[in-house]
Amino acid sequence: MKSSLHSQNVNRRRYAIPLFLLAAILLTAIGAVDASAESQAEVAAFYKGKNLNFIVPYKPGGGYDTYSRILRPYLEKHTGARVVVRNVPGAGGLLGVNETYTTSANGLTIGIQNAVASVTNQMSEIEGVRYDFTKFSWVGRMATNVRALAVRKGSSYKTIQDLINAKEKVKMGATGLGGSTYVDAVITMKALGFPAEIIHGYDSSKEMDMGMLRGEIEILWGSYSSRRKMVKAGEQFIILQSGKKRSSDLPDTPTWFEVAPSEHAKKILTVLTAMHETGRPIAGPPGIPGDRLQFLREAFYKAMHDPDFLKDAKKAKRVLSYLSGEEMEQLAKESMIIEDENIKQMFIDAIKGSI
Amino acid sequence: MNVLDGLLQGFTAAVSWEVIPYLIGGATLGLIIGVIPGLGGHFAMAMLIPFVFRMDATTGVTFILAAHAAVAQGGGLTAILFATPGTGQNAATLLDGPAMTEKGEAGRAVGAAMTACFLGALFGAVVLTVLLPILRRVVLLFGPPEFFMLAVLALTFIAVLGTKGAINKGLIGGALGLLFSFVGAGNVTGERRFTFGLLELWDGLSMVPVLLGIFAVSEMLDLWIQGGALARKEKGHDARSVQKQIFNGVFTTLRRWWLVIRCSSIGTTLGLIPGLGSAPAAFLAYAHAKQTSKTPEKFGTGTIEGVIAPESANDAVEGGALASTLAFGIPGSSSMAILITALIIMGVEPGPEMMTFHLDLVFLMIWTVILGNFVGTILGILVANPLARITFMRGSILVPILLTVILTGSFVVHSSWFDMIVALLFGMLGYVMKKLDYSRPAFIIGFVLGLMVERNLFLSLQLYGTRFIFEPLALTLMVIAILVLVYNVHKLVRTS
Numbered sequence: 001m002k003s004s005l006h007s008q009n010v011n012r013r014r015y016a017i018p019l020f021l022l023a024a025i026l027l028t029a030i031g032a033v034d035a036s037a038e039s040q041a042e043v044a045a046f047y048k049g050k051n052l053n054f055i056v057p058y059k060p061g062g063g064y065d066t067y068s069r070i071l072r073p074y075l076e077k078h079t080g081a082r083v084v085v086r087n088v089p090g091a092g093g094l095l096g097v098n099e100t101y102t103t104s105a106n107g108l109t110i111g112i113q114n115a116v117a118s119v120t121n122q123m124s125e126i127e128g129v130r131y132d133f134t135k136f137s138w139v140g141r142m143a144t145n146v147r148a149l150a151v152r153k154g155s156s157y158k159t160i161q162d163l164i165n166a167k168e169k170v171k172m173g174a175t176g177l178g179g180s181t182y183v184d185a186v187i188t189m190k191a192l193g194f195p196a197e198i199i200h201g202y203d204s205s206k207e208m209d210m211g212m213l214r215g216e217i218e219i220l221w222g223s224y225s226s227r228r229k230m231v232k233a234g235e236q237f238i239i240l241q242s243g244k245k246r247s248s249d250l251p252d253t254p255t256w257f258e259v260a261p262s263e264h265a266k267k268i269l270t271v272l273t274a275m276h277e278t279g280r281p282i283a284g285p286p287g288i289p290g291d292r293l294q295f296l297r298e299a300f301y302k303a304m305h306d307p308d309f310l311k312d313a314k315k316a317k318r319v320l321s322y323l324s325g326e327e328m329e330q331l332a333k334e335s336m337i338i339e340d341e342n343i344k345q346m347f348i349d350a351i352k353g354s355i
Numbered sequence: 356m357n358v359l360d361g362l363l364q365g366f367t368a369a370v371s372w373e374v375i376p377y378l379i380g381g382a383t384l385g386l387i388i389g390v391i392p393g394l395g396g397h398f399a400m401a402m403l404i405p406f407v408f409r410m411d412a413t414t415g416v417t418f419i420l421a422a423h424a425a426v427a428q429g430g431g432l433t434a435i436l437f438a439t440p441g442t443g444q445n446a447a448t449l450l451d452g453p454a455m456t457e458k459g460e461a462g463r464a465v466g467a468a469m470t471a472c473f474l475g476a477l478f479g480a481v482v483l484t485v486l487l488p489i490l491r492r493v494v495l496l497f498g499p500p501e502f503f504m505l506a507v508l509a510l511t512f513i514a515v516l517g518t519k520g521a522i523n524k525g526l527i528g529g530a531l532g533l534l535f536s537f538v539g540a541g542n543v544t545g546e547r548r549f550t551f552g553l554l555e556l557w558d559g560l561s562m563v564p565v566l567l568g569i570f571a572v573s574e575m576l577d578l579w580i581q582g583g584a585l586a587r588k589e590k591g592h593d594a595r596s597v598q599k600q601i602f603n604g605v606f607t608t609l610r611r612w613w614l615v616i617r618c619s620s621i622g623t624t625l626g627l628i629p630g631l632g633s634a635p636a637a638f639l640a641y642a643h644a645k646q647t648s649k650t651p652e653k654f655g656t657g658t659i660e661g662v663i664a665p666e667s668a669n670d671a672v673e674g675g676a677l678a679s680t681l682a683f684g685i686p687g688s689s690s691m692a693i694l695i696t697a698l699i700i701m702g703v704e705p706g707p708e709m710m711t712f713h714l715d716l717v718f719l720m721i722w723t724v725i726l727g728n729f730v731g732t733i734l735g736i737l738v739a740n741p742l743a744r745i746t747f748m749r750g751s752i753l754v755p756i757l758l759t760v761i762l763t764g765s766f767v768v769h770s771s772w773f774d775m776i777v778a779l780l781f782g783m784l785g786y787v788m789k790k791l792d793y794s795r796p797a798f799i800i801g802f803v804l805g806l807m808v809e810r811n812l813f814l815s816l817q818l819y820g821t822r823f824i825f826e827p828l829a830l831t832l833m834v835i836a837i838l839v840l841v842y843n844v845h846k847l848v849r850t851s
Contacts, residue, residue: 059769060401061693069405086770091557092540098554128554171818177545199817201543201810206685206692207629213683214498216818229684233706312408316700353545 043295044080046107052081053103055111057096059089063225067142067280068112070312074303079296081108092179093117094128101131105285107292110139115278116180119335123344124178124351134333136283137293140300141323141331144279145223147184147242148250152212153235157219160240160259163194173208173217174200177353181205184221186350187272188240188256191265212236224249225319242276268343274335279321281328297325358487358714365718368413369726377414378723381421382730386738388422388441389429392571393563393764395442396423397690404697412701412716419697420723423690424476425731427633427670431468432735435662436461436746437585437757438574439764443562443634443803444669447641449570450796451654451661456586456746458657462597465739466604467659468666469732471615474608475667476728478619479626479674480721483681487710487717490682497627500823503811504832505628506804509635511836512642514843515651516797522847528794532801535560543813555773562634564765564778565802569795571761572782577789578750585746585753597743601736608663614644615667622668626675628807629687633672635803638796640668646843673724680705681717 052075056068068085076083088096093114100111115133122133149160157163163170172189174182182200189196199217202208205226211217213235224247230236241253257273260266282300284293303309304322313320323331338344368374381403388399399422407415430441435452448468455464486493497505513529514522538549539559550556578585608615618640625636644664645654654661676687684706686692698705703713710717745753765778788795815823824833 059689061397061689061696065401066404066696073405088771089558089769090771091554094557095554127552128557176540199814201813201817203630203810209683209685210495210629210679211498214495216498229704229706232704233684233708235683315408315702316696 039291040295043291046292047295048080050081050108052076052079052083053109053111054083054085055096055100055103055109056085056087057089057093057100057111057113058087060087064112064114064280066316067318070316070318071142071303071309074306074309075299077306078299078302091128094121098128098130100283101136101285103285105137105287105289107284107288107296110282110284110296112142112280112282115141115281115332115335116275119275119278120178120180120183120347120351123336123338124348126352132286134336135286136332137286137288138325138328138332139282139284139293139296140304140325141279141281141321141328142304143319144277144321145225145319146247146249147180147221147276148224148227148238148253149188149219149221149240150212150227150230150236150238151219152215152217153237154215155218157239160192160254163219163239164192164259166195169195169197170219171217172196172198173202173211173220174198175202175204175208176200178351181208181221182353183347183350184242184272187268187347188221190346191268191272192256192259193261193265209235225317228317243273267340268346271338271343271347274331278328278331278335281323281332283328293325300325361714361718362484364715365720365722368715368719369417369722374414374417377418378421378726379730381418382425382727383734385422385425385727386429386731386734389426389431389445390433390441391429391764392433392439392441392567392761393766393768395430395444395563395690396426397688397693398768399423399426400690400693400697404693404700407697407700410701412698412703412713413719415697415701416694416716416720417723417727419694420720421727421730423694424670424673424724424727425734427472427666428469428728428731428735431472431666432465432739432742435464435468436739436742437753438578439571439757439761440566443566443632444637444672445665446566446570446634446799447637447665447669447796448662449574450641450665451657451659453574453585454655454657455659455662456657456743459586460600460657461586461743461746462600462739463604463607463659464657464662465743466601466736467608467662468604469735469739470605470608471663471666472670472735473728473732474612474615475619475622475670476673476724478616478667479623479671479677480725481674482620482623483674483677484718484721486678487681490678490710491707494627494679494682496828498826499811499814499818500826500829501832502628503808503815504824504829504836505625506808506811508832508836508839509625509639509800509804510808511839511843512639512646513794513797513800514840515642515646516794516800521792522843524792525794525797528788528797529801531793532798532803533805534801535565535798536802536805537809541809543809553773555771559806560777560802561769561774562632562803563768564774565781566634566799567761567765568778568781568783569785569788569798572758572778573785573789573795575754575758575761576782576786579754581750583750584748585750586743594740594744597740601739604659605736607659611660611663614660614663617647618644618664618668619671622671623675625668626672626687627678628675629679629685630689631803631807632688633669635800636672637665637669638800638803640664641796642800670728677720677724681710681720683707684709 058064072083097113103109174185241250388394400419403419430445434440434445434448438453440446516525540547621640622636641664644660645651679685679687680691695705766775
């Protein structure tokens with residue numbers, strides 16, 4: 001699991017496990033374990049053989065779906081429930097996330113979500129948001145994505161400095177307005193101050209890859225995992241990455257903080273980094289009974305650390321970055337706060353596509 | 356490893372004793388999934404992904420690709436016999452398939468469809484093999500300007516789809532389809548069009564429930580209102596005559612080899628367009644067959660060409676869709692995206708290096724498309740006989756059963772009640788269109804191509820401005836589109 005983890009998560013995680021163990025030992029020592037063990041057994045009996053619905057807010061076959069289907073058998077193993085993956089696509093994932101939030105809080109329905117989209121949707125107050133991102137019952141996080149700025153092979157822009165010094169506008173691909181490729185493009189363009197013309201409307205990152213191969217577009221933002229293949233094939237190379245510290249996968253590529261020209265730019269990028277940090281979390285509706293949520297969190301912890309699961313994820317080339325439910329709860333709250341009003345407005349404009 | 360070695364190794368791998376059970380198992384599963392309305396090839400593949408974790412690349416690829424390959428046969432069977440398409444790719448078969456069943460020629464139609472499926476897949480695979488050395492350049496020929504022009508060319512076919520020669524009814528059908536394609540968040544501006552405050556409409560109307568509604572639900576309504584059975588003629592009841600018909604259908608298709616080749620090349624070309632799927636290819640092949648037929652008035656009344664054309668095109672699409680998958684590791688369809696996920700799980704990195712280091716696997720895939728389809732065809736022919744006899748059941752018994760299956764099919768794809776309602780509403784629209792002779796194929800072509808035209812036009816304009824029409828291939832396609840239009844208008848003026 002030494003994959004592209006943000007270093008601060010590594011730290012969080014490093015402390016999380018010992019703390020968890022310590023707490024468990026303390027509880028045993030005090031003897032409070034009798035009561036809790038009893039209720040633990042009750043909760044386990046509650047889940048045994050029941051259907052645990054797992055909502056994926058996208059169609060089968062995508063990244064979120066693949067993550068969920070790899071996790072499914074291990075979640076079954078550690079909850080004792082029958083995990084039913086349900087694809088609920090629609091409104092760019094909003095429909096499924098809404099359902100996860102508004103469903104009965106009996107602990108039998110949880111779902112994965114694209115947290116960046118959830119945050120931006122709520123922040124820009126688009127109609128149709130029926131959730132409060134900070135109030136989900138967080139089970140934990142499966143992964144975060146390192147974002148990478150890719151340049152096509154044969155481009156005259158070899159480094160981020162070339163790009164910043166560019167004389168004319170560089171063609172930069174993006175999918176729909178307000179999508180993460182678009183928001184990243186607009187925000188980094190503003191923060192780092194390079195001239196770009198955003199060509200948006202591509203259907204998917206795959207179509208943009210083809211566009212790069214044909215030479216229509218020079219650069220694009222994408223998750224590192226989606227770039228990996230083209231980079232390996234020598235068709236694209238990465239000149240910039242997201243985050244505060246360099247990922248272990250990209251040790252020679254500067255982060256956006258390293259090239260930020262001003263304190264203001266750093267402030268903007270801090271917000272963007274926090275958003276990407278939320279990644280691919282799993283949550284249920286608010287108000288899941290405490291002991292059941294605790295049970296789900298522990299089962300998720302065990303599933304995410306199951307050696308067979310790790311093997312499967314590695315086989316599918318899926319980068320993992322576990323975060324506990326408690327930590328995710330904190331992160332969700334932090335990601336919704338933008339103190340600077342101007343920066344907040346800038347993000348809202350970027351999400352709405354009015355920049 | 357040279358091409359010939361790869362070709363041989365791929366074949367020996369595909370027919371080895373370890374792999375054959377997976378080939379047959381996969382194809383059988385695909386056939387079953389194809390029979391269930393709404394569930395398509397990419398569903399079959401997504402379902403099998405958890406199994407490939409414990410497989411090696413050879414068996415895994417064969418298993419899921421064979422399942423994917425045989426889906427078209429399953430869908431073709433039900434389209435002909437029960438007027439219920441498996442998925443979009445079989446919708447065009449509904450134009451003449453059920454009409455043949457009604458005339459008591461179900462066996463002949465099934466024989467023709469199964470053979471056409473196999474021949475189409477074979478054609479796509481052969482073209483892919485021939486193009487392998489220059490695959491990368493061929494795939495890169497097509498960018499937004501070319502996709503735009505290809506879609507415009509496809510739209511011109513609407514002109515020939517007016518039922519009974521009524522060009523205006525074809526155009527109205529097409530325009531209605533275009534209008535419905537614009538429902539949802541616009542790809543260009545992101546603004547929401549015709550969504551009426553319903554979140555369910557943001558991503559647009561899904562194709563499967565619309566297709567099932569327009570073609571299948573409407574047929575059920577018609578059958579219910581008219582009474583009787585799906586097959587109305589008395590003859591052709593017994594197993595032996597159905598068997599005879601099946602062979603007749605097989606040989607008729609073989610004799611129409613030139614039509615099969617033309618329709619297959621339409622399928623393979625459209626397969627190059629990312630995300631288009633095989634439904635429009637099938638409709639275009641149908642339109643092409645009608646346009647070039649000496650007896651176009653027979654189309655829609657149960658002519659065998661009307662079955663051969665779409666069924667050969669819909670399986671030829673795979674050859675084109677595999678092209679960008681193999682050349683660059685960039686999937687040409689949602690099914691291919693799942694295939695790539697599976698390949699990665701099994702430790703093979705799809706893309707250019709695959710052509711260098713895993714040529715045997717490339718050919719294994721091509722062979723699986725061929726052999727999977729072959730198995731699907733044989734199985735399809737085997738089950739056709741018992742199934743064909745169900746069509747003689749009374750409508751009052753059959754309609755409730757089939758309608759339940761159809762509506763369940765529209766529900767399960769996204770487990771959405773909304774999709775079920777969509778299927779019902781479009782069923783009513785389809786019934787009205789059928790009764791008043793508005794062209795339903797034209798509707799579907801408009802519906803499927805609308806967003807593609809819009810998106811690629813917008814991208815082309817952003818990238819090249821209006822001079823995008825002078826890109827060589829785009830210009831060629833535009834000239835062809837104009838010629839097709841002129842030819843049709845000329846024909847129309849002459850006949851009226």
